[in-house]
């Protein structure tokens with residue numbers, strides 16, 4: 001699907017001239033796809049987990065953030081695709097705008113699709129498997145869809161760490177490492 005169509009929800013929800021967020025200009029380049037997890041201190045604190053699929057970032061909102069413990073399942077609500085330029089966005093979004101609050105790049109890097117299917121087919125099937133190459137997170141994560149959206153509800157998925165060398169039952173990075181991997185900044189550093 002062309003990025004213009006995939007990003008129509010993103011653009012419809014925002015006034016980009018006021019929010020300071022990226023528009024949809026960047027095109028995908030070759031090489032490994034990117035991922036980003038943004039700590040978004042908005043009406044409620046959550047982590048936005050985004051995977052590059054083609055020329056957009058497929059996105060989930062994870063209220064408690066990712067875990068490194070394979071026995072923990074984290075709720076992940078599918079949200080609108082975001083433009084590729086969002087991959088390094090951090091800053092303040094004015095309080096009166098959609099998503100108003102502060103954003104830091106909590107983790108970022110590249111990922112490998114470790115499913116038998118293509119990333120697009122995995123999304124349709126409701127079972128995504130990726131191997132993350134990040135700074136805070138590494139190794140395989142699964143995303144499993146548990147119920148389809150209906151009446152405007154968001155699709156519910158579960159984000160689960162696979163038991164591999166990136167797993168750690170004691171680390172609690174979503175709690176103990178809140179800072180940006182790009183700037184070292186905390187959300188409150190972007191508060192007006």
Ligand code: MN
Nearest residue numbers: 040048061099
């Ligand atoms: Mn968000």
